[in-house]
Amino acid sequence: MRTILLTIEYDGTPYSGWQRQPGRPTVQGEIEKALSLVCGKRVTVDGTSRTDAGVHAFGQRASFSGEFGIPTDRIQFAVNNALPDSIRITAAEEKPAGFHARFDSRGKTYIYKIVDSCGPDPFMRNYYYFVKDRLDIAAMREGAAAVCGTHDFACFQAAGGNERETTVRTVSALDVSEGQAVFPDGTCAREIDLEITGDGFLYNMVRIIAGTLVDIGRGRMAASEMSGIIAGCDRSQAGHTAPPRGLYLKEIFY
Amino acid sequence: MRTILLTIEYDGTPYSGWQRQPGRPTVQGEIEKALSLVCGKRVTVDGTSRTDAGVHAFGQRASFSGEFGIPTDRIQFAVNNALPDSIRITAAEEKPAGFHARFDSRGKTYIYKIVDSCGPDPFMRNYYYFVKDRLDIAAMREGAAAVCGTHDFACFQAAGGNERETTVRTVSALDVSEGQAVFPDGTCAREIDLEITGDGFLYNMVRIIAGTLVDIGRGRMAASEMSGIIAGCDRSQAGHTAPPRGLYLKEIFY
Numbered sequence: 448m449r450t451i452l453l454t455i456e457y458d459g460t461p462y463s464g465w466q467r468q469p470g471r472p473t474v475q476g477e478i479e480k481a482l483s484l485v486c487g488k489r490v491t492v493d494g495t496s497r498t499d500a501g502v503h504a505f506g507q508r509a510s511f512s513g514e515f516g517i518p519t520d521r522i523q524f525a526v527n528n529a530l531p532d533s534i535r536i537t538a539a540e541e542k543p544a545g546f547h548a549r550f551d552s553r554g555k556t557y558i559y560k561i562v563d564s565c566g567p568d569p570f571m572r573n574y575y576y577f578v579k580d581r582l583d584i585a586a587m588r589e590g591a592a593a594v595c596g597t598h599d600f601a602c603f604q605a606a607g608g609n610e611r612e613t614t615v616r617t618v619s620a621l622d623v624s625e626g627q628a629v630f631p632d633g634t635c636a637r638e639i640d641l642e643i644t645g646d647g648f649l650y651n652m653v654r655i656i657a658g659t660l661v662d663i664g665r666g667r668m669a670a671s672e673m674s675g676i677i678a679g680c681d682r683s684q685a686g687h688t689a690p691p692r693g694l695y696l697k698e699i700f701y
Numbered sequence: 702m703r704t705i706l707l708t709i710e711y712d713g714t715p716y717s718g719w720q721r722q723p724g725r726p727t728v729q730g731e732i733e734k735a736l737s738l739v740c741g742k743r744v745t746v747d748g749t750s751r752t753d754a755g756v757h758a759f760g761q762r763a764s765f766s767g768e769f770g771i772p773t774d775r776i777q778f779a780v781n782n783a784l785p786d787s788i789r790i791t792a793a794e795e796k797p798a799g800f801h802a803r804f805d806s807r808g809k810t811y812i813y814k815i816v817d818s819c820g821p822d823p824f825m826r827n828y829y830y831f832v833k834d835r836l837d838i839a840a841m842r843e844g845a846a847a848v849c850g851t852h853d854f855a856c857f858q859a860a861g862g863n864e865r866e867t868t869v870r871t872v873s874a875l876d877v878s879e880g881q882a883v884f885p886d887g888t889c890a891r892e893i894d895l896e897i898t899g900d901g902f903l904y905n906m907v908r909i910i911a912g913t914l915v916d917i918g919r920g921r922m923a924a925s926e927m928s929g930i931i932a933g934c935d936r937s938q939a940g941h942t943a944p945p946r947g948l949y950l951k952e953i954f955y
Contacts (some may be wrong), residue, residue: 572786
């Protein structure tokens with residue numbers, strides 16, 4: 448009995464999210480189809496994050512266990528051959544028995560990519576949140592600082608997620624960085640990346656934090672309001688939910 | 702009666718090509734739908750190039766004529782509001798009566814984008830031709846030089862295109878340039894761009910030239926064979942047809 452941990456990169460655009468659903472294209476469904484072909488038997492995987500429809504990943508993780516003929520160092524190549532081009536296995540490693548990609552994870556990092564002062568680029572429309580207004584990065588950084596730490600983040604939880612026992616989470620870092628997006632036609636625009644690391648995230652938490660920071664950047668909310676929003680534990684006081692297309696699951700920590 | 706010339710950028714991935722077809726999403730169809738909405742009457746446009754399914758454009762042109770209430774300088778904004786994000790009008794200008802985007806064009810430039818030594822990037826899979834082999838750029842440049850000039854290019858014409866009176870065309874430039882593609886996850890790969898300018902192109906001509914140059918770059922054909930291939934006027938002697946996803950209509954000349 449072997450346990451294998453996969454690292455997976457994907458473009459979430461063509462999929463109804465990570466989680467397997469009958470009759471719909473999902474990332475988990477495609478990976479299980481390819482793995483089952485390669486292993487010659489039905490294989491199911493446990494993913495770390497159930498990313499929503501349209502959300503991307505640079506470093507999703509998923510584990511599976513069983514008896515398989517294929518050597519571990521051949522899995523990446525063989526599974527990639529069977530996968531659609533929108534999903535790539537970037538690593539496959541053997542883990543001790545009992546290892547589980549989700550239960551054993553200690554935290555994760557997401558990146559949320561924004562382009563401001565700009566309508567959607569026709570080619571990159573599914574890979575950034577294009578915001579027509581010019582955003583105030585200093586204000587966004589001030590708002591982001593108030594998010595860091597251990598808080599009850601009920602204000603950033605969307606309805607419809609799992610009702611969990613606690614809405615307390617620790618955000619260990621939330622960086623707002625400025626760069627340049629270069630589009631296929633050679634034009635450029637300012638890119639603002641939000642990089643957030645925490646021990647876990649509530650349903651839609653990263654997208655609601657991103658939307659709230661965009662509202663602060665636009666001047667619709669004051670950065671100084673962020674602490675009160677978190678303390679209030681009321682979803683309706685936070686900003687809008689930023690669209691899935693700007694969100695990337697960057698890394699999982701064990 | 703006014704005649705308007707549009708400049709159009711689009712991601713060809715979601716479309717069955719430029720040309721209007723009943724029951725299928727096409728770029729022309731989307732533009733006519735948006736223009737008809739904005740102008741308050743049925744509008745049809747004449748595009749310069751009938752790009753194939755999956756082929757992109759930075760600078761497609763299309764003209765239309767009629768009596769419209771909307772001022773020319775409002776057309777771009779209004780039509781973009783009615784278009785899907787994968788298509789953008791980048792300019793709209795008034796032209797003299799009788800002007801026609803296709804018949805009046807004197808030439809065009811295409812770019813064909815290749816990434817070599819690399820499997821497809823999950824995010825950029827629809828925007829480059831990913832070639833696993835390492836390509837010999839010097840050999841490709843030698844082959845490209847033989848394409849320049851006025852020749853009978855029947856060897857680069859796919860079956861199924863219009864039977865034209867002549868297959869003689871003038872290629873005024875074919876540059877092979879080396880750069881770097883940067884993918885959303887921060888990884889890089891070598892990018893090879895073929896930029897070709899001519900007075901006109903036969904059906905699939907640019908894609909067959911690109912495929913032949915890739916075959917030369919891989920060492921499957923010798924660069925010195927290119928002149929003989931052109932002189933032979935036989936499609937079966939040229940290389941493969943490169944996929945549509947690497948092709949961009951860059952500019953039309955008047």
